[in-house]
Amino acid sequence: MKDLRGYLDSTFLKTVSDFDGDETACKLLVGEVVREAVFERFKLVMIRPEFISFARGIIDKVKSNVLVGTVIDFPLGSGGLELKLKEASNAIDNGVDELDFVVDYNAFKVGEIAKVRKEIEVCTLFALSKGKVVKWIIEVAALTDKEIIQLTTLVKKVVLSTCEERDYQKVFVKSSTGYFKTENGKGNGATIHSLVLMLENSGPLPVKASGGIRTREVALSMLRLGIKRIGTSSAKVIVTGEGDEVVDY
Numbered sequence: 001m002k003d004l005r006g007y008l009d010s011t012f013l014k015t016v017s018d019f020d021g022d023e024t025a026c027k028l029l030v031g032e033v034v035r036e037a038v039f040e041r042f043k044l045v046m047i048r049p050e051f052i053s054f055a056r057g058i059i060d061k062v063k064s065n066v067l068v069g070t071v072i073d074f075p076l077g078s079g080g081l082e083l084k085l086k087e088a089s090n091a092i093d094n095g096v097d098e099l100d101f102v103v104d105y106n107a108f109k110v111g112e113i114a115k116v117r118k119e120i121e122v123c124t125l126f127a128l129s130k131g132k133v134v135k136w137i138i139e140v141a142a143l144t145d146k147e148i149i150q151l152t153t154l155v156k157k158v159v160l161s162t163c164e165e166r167d168y169q170k171v172f173v174k175s176s177t178g179y180f181k182t183e184n185g186k187g188n189g190a191t192i193h194s195l196v197l198m199l200e201n202s203g204p205l206p207v208k209a210s211g212g213i214r215t216r217e218v219a220l221s222m223l224r225l226g227i228k229r230i231g232t233s234s235a236k237v238i239v240t241g242e243g244d245e246v247v248d249y
Contacts, residue, residue: 003041004216007223009069010037010235011046011210013178030054038064042235044098046070049091056095069098069133072123075179077102077137081119088127098133099123100174100231105139108151120158128167135172135208135229140194141180141187148194152201159205172229173202176211187212192221199226216241 012033019026030047034055037045044067047055055068072087073079079087088099101123108116120136127134138151152173159171175190175198182188189211198207209222210231216238219230232238 004219004223004239005041005235006043007228007230008042008219008235008238009044009046009208009210009229009231010040010042011178011231011233013046013048013071013074013233015048015050027051027054031058034058034066036236037066038062040236040239042066043229044069046100046231048074049087049094049096052091052094052096067097068095069100070096071137071177072099072101073104074100074102075177076106077104077139078106080104081122084119084123085126088123092127092130092132096132098135099127100135100137102137102139102177103151103155105142105151108154109143109147113154117154117158120155121162124159124171125162128163128170133170133172135174137174137177137210138198139177139180140175140190140198141182141211145193145197148197149201152198156202156205168204169206172206172208173198174208174210174231178211189213190222192225195222195225195227214238 012030016023016026030051034045045055046069049070052068052070059066070091073084084101104116124134136155140148155173175194178189180188190209195209206228208229208231209227213219213230213232214234219238
């Protein structure tokens with residue numbers, strides 16, 4: 001019997017610009033998401049970098065074990081190594097626990113493999129040296145099946161060749177940002193098909209599913225596959241919308 005809550009990264013990635021510049025309104029919702037994560041005992045709350053200190057303060061005040069995560073070089077991953085390291089360093093200084101980097105998947109798609117490999121290596125080693133968990137978002141909706149396999153394999157090979165074995169479980173391959181613009185209304189997040197491809201090529205690195213996961217049934221199906229973490233803006237619905245939150249899968 002396992003608790004579904006322990007696999008959920010409750011996610012709120014809106015910014016002040018989404019609220020027409022109203023910082024108070026945005027921060028109010030961030031606070032609600034953080035407090036809900038504390039009350040529901042989710043694994044982590046995933047927020048934008050500018051809200052890390054705010055979230056950390058809420059969590060620490062009540063001595064909760066909920067972790068704080070943020071996104072780096074989001075959502076395109078094209079800012080370059082220097083930007084990724086700067087954002088990661090600032091997030092760490094502000095009290096973050098986990099860093100979800102966006103792979104420069106567009107560089108990968110045009111064959112700039114050395115550039116992508118260096119970013120993965122340097123950023124991963126930096127974050128691990130600071131005791132942080134790392135996740136690499138590959139943006140499956142932007143990739144072909146072959147590219148999903150190749151990019152997942154690249155992340156794995158970099159980690160296995162540069163990191164200690166004890167750290168393998170601290171580096172995830174993650175499916176999606178949820179912000180990729182698809183054509184004809186196609187989904188832009190995790191699918192069972194894409195997750196299977198990732199799982200078949202990521203081991204021993206764990207996989208995080210994110211993007212478009214809104215129901216308990218879908219979340220459970222992904223956990224049965226072997227997914228180790230789920231990012232969702234519907235975390236409360238997933239754990240309270242149907243049956244007991246303690247599930248056997």
